[in-house]
Amino acid sequence: MRLDRAASRSGCPLVNLDVANRSLADLEPFVVATPEVMEHLDLAPYGARVDEARRFHPLRLETTQMLDRLRRLDELAFGSEGMPMSGWILIDGAGLTGAIFGLGVPAEAAPPEVGRVLGIGSDREGFVPYSMYIAIPSFEPATWVGHNLASLAAAPELRGPLHGLGSLTKALALASFRARHQIGAAQWDSPALRVHTRLGPLALSSAWTPAHAKPWTYTYVADVTDTTLRHLARDPSGRVEYLEPTRFIDSADHRAMQRLQKDIERGTRWCIAGPPESVSEGGAAGERRQRVGLALFPG
Amino acid sequence: MTRGNGARPASPARGGEWRHGLRIDPTRTDSEEFLSALERLDELAYAPHGLATPRWALYDCAELPGAVIGLCADGDGLPEEARAALGQQGGSEAWLPITFLMALPTLRPELWLVHSICGLAEVIATPLPDLRSETMRLAYDWLGVARVRGVCQWTSDRLALHAHWGPLALEAAWLPSHDLPATCVFQYTPEVVPAPARNREACERFALDPGDEMALRMLHDEIEEGARFDVIGVSASHETRCVWIERRAVPGAPS
Numbered sequence: 165m166r167l168d169r170a171a172s173r174s175g176c177p178l179v180n181l182d183v184a185n186r187s188l189a190d191l192e193p194f195v196v197a198t199p200e201v202m203e204h205l206d207l208a209p210y211g212a213r214v215d216e217a218r219r220f221h222p223l224r225l226e227t228t229q230m231l232d233r234l235r236r237l238d239e240l241a242f243g244s245e246g247m248p249m250s251g252w253i254l255i256d257g258a259g260l261t262g263a264i265f266g267l268g269v270p271a272e273a274a275p276p277e278v279g280r281v282l283g284i285g286s287d288r289e290g291f292v293p294y295s296m297y298i299a300i301p302s303f304e305p306a307t308w309v310g311h312n313l314a315s316l317a318a319a320p321e322l323r324g325p326l327h328g329l330g331s332l333t334k335a336l337a338l339a340s341f342r343a344r345h346q347i348g349a350a351q352w353d354s355p356a357l358r359v360h361t362r363l364g365p366l367a368l369s370s371a372w373t374p375a376h377a378k379p380w381t382y383t384y385v386a387d388v389t390d391t392t393l394r395h396l397a398r399d400p401s402g403r404v405e406y407l408e409p410t411r412f413i414d415s416a417d418h419r420a421m422q423r424l425q426k427d428i429e430r431g432t433r434w435c436i437a438g439p440p441e442s443v444s445e446g447g448a449a450g451e452r453r454q455r456v457g458l459a460l461f462p463g
Numbered sequence: 464m465t466r467g468n469g470a471r472p473a474s475p476a477r478g479g480e481w482r483h484g485l486r487i488d489p490t491r492t493d494s495e496e497f498l499s500a501l502e503r504l505d506e507l508a509y510a511p512h513g514l515a516t517p518r519w520a521l522y523d524c525a526e527l528p529g530a531v532i533g534l535c536a537d538g539d540g541l542p543e544e545a546r547a548a549l550g551q552q553g554g555s556e557a558w559l560p561i562t563f564l565m566a567l568p569t570l571r572p573e574l575w576l577v578h579s580i581c582g583l584a585e586v587i588a589t590p591l592p593d594l595r596s597e598t599m600r601l602a603y604d605w606l607g608v609a610r611v612r613g614v615c616q617w618t619s620d621r622l623a624l625h626a627h628w629g630p631l632a633l634e635a636a637w638l639p640s641h642d643l644p645a646t647c648v649f650q651y652t653p654e655v656v657p658a659p660a661r662n663r664e665a666c667e668r669f670a671l672d673p674g675d676e677m678a679l680r681m682l683h684d685e686i687e688e689g690a691r692f693d694v695i696g697v698s699a700s701h702e703t704r705c706v707w708i709e710r711r712a713v714p715g716a717p718s
Binding site for chain 2: 200201204223224225227228231232235247249250251252253254255256257258260261262300301302303309311347349369370372373374375376377378381383422425429
């Protein structure tokens with residue numbers, strides 16, 4: 165498998181980051197965005213240059229195959245969560261407003277297991293996305309709302325070789341977008357929280373969100389700096405300062421989330437202090453539970 | 464319920480300040496009832512076309528980065544059919560959405576993406592005024608929109624709502640990855656200019672059948688090759704609809 169061969173390399177030629185999983189070095193960055201967004205982006209974040217051929221215009225016919233594969237990647241990550249992204253949302257809510265940044269390989273370099281997982285079989289044409297991060301710029305300057313982080317590492321047979329792909333993708337994407345703040349929404353029981361907290365403590369805007377399809381959604385704001393991005397990318401030079409938790413949320417305890425929401429609505433500023441702890445399985449098969457530490461927002 | 468008599472502007476949006484109207488913060492739990500009615504209105508308008516906005520997308524892709532702006536009315540002042548359509552059985556003292564659109568900022572401060580324009584009048588049988596154009600006007604005014612990028616299906620009556628503001632410069636005429644490929648993308652400056660006042664050098668005007676897939680594909684191919692087209696109007700009768708297109712001169716190109 166190409167990824168395994170790449171693991172024997174002594175460095176990571178793709179990016180100016182010391183990425184722990186060297187097998188990710190074989191992946192190439194790509195961007196889907198309109199020309200006016202593209203001109204704003206850093207198209208070589210941390211040295212990961214986006215080749216001209218990997219810059220996709222969302223409205224051109226030649227991008228159709230790429231968009232279809234991105235939808236399959238999204239389905240892999242969010243289909244089982246009941247939150248798949250339809251074609252019109254991919255265009256309206258990503259391609260025409262923000263950007264899709266990801267990593268992948270030319271189709272001829274994709275191993276058979278990748279083709280199977282993405283449902284493209286032995287198609288040797290075009291580019292195969294392994295990961296993507298989607299964000300939309302918001303009202304506030306340099307503030308992007310991220311709404312999708314998907315990677316082939318969600319497939320059990322690819323999890324090992326692609327370990328760290330999601331966090332590397334998000335780090336490179338936020339660097340490319342020149343983001344200084346990132347807003348996001350995720351579920352308390354989602355393992356993605358482990359990725360998001362690699363940016364450091366997350367200021368909470370909501371802890372129980374009926375406006376979302378899954379009310380056990382929290383909304384957060386993260387500060388984005390070079391050192392937090394490096395930490396997100398698992399570069400040893402990266403650093404974040406987590407806080408000492410004074411309160412905990414069990415991802416199965418909806419009442420605790422509602423109490424926390426009331427606190428937030430009264431004006432108390434809470435943040436997620438650091439990465440969650442896994443809670444041993446004890447409930448229904450497949451149940452995901454994690455314990456999340458909270459702290460009052462400093463200052 | 465008429466404009467200025469019971470209808471109030473409403474805007475679920477994170478952050479921002481509005482000069483007047485009902486402001487709803489989707490990160491607060493007290494937004495639930497209003498947003499559920501709003502989701503229901505979207506579903507009534509778009510589900511028949513397979514384009515309903517899932518609740519997660521309404522939050523992640525509209526309310527958090529941008530704004531959902533519309534008009535709302537006191538539930539008690541609405542016909543029973545309207546309340547029922549919005550999931551409010553019996554009387555309702557709550558403010559309920561009767562129109563809205565979704566507006567998303569872009570990296571160019573003057574340019575906003577506008578989509579999902581809908582109104583109660585189009586989804587119930589009880590006659591109500593169609594306030595969608597008014598909603599667009601208010602939204603553009605509040606947000607300071609100088610340039611709109613719109614996305615619309617060729618056969619939708621919303622195309623005429625956009626075309627009312629002026630010529631729509633086409634960016635795409637056929638989107639294979641969209642759930643409905645017969646979708647166009649365009650930009651315009653939201654200022655109403657009467658057609659005769661436009662001083663434009665048109666090369667050619669023609670009528671497009673929005674149901675003619677081959678014509679849409681050919682139009683898109685020409686756009687990708689550099690040709691420029693404007694939608695300058697939509698005419699519709701009971702049985703037919705046609706979109707008037709103008710081919711613009713491309714600077715520097717041989718005539």
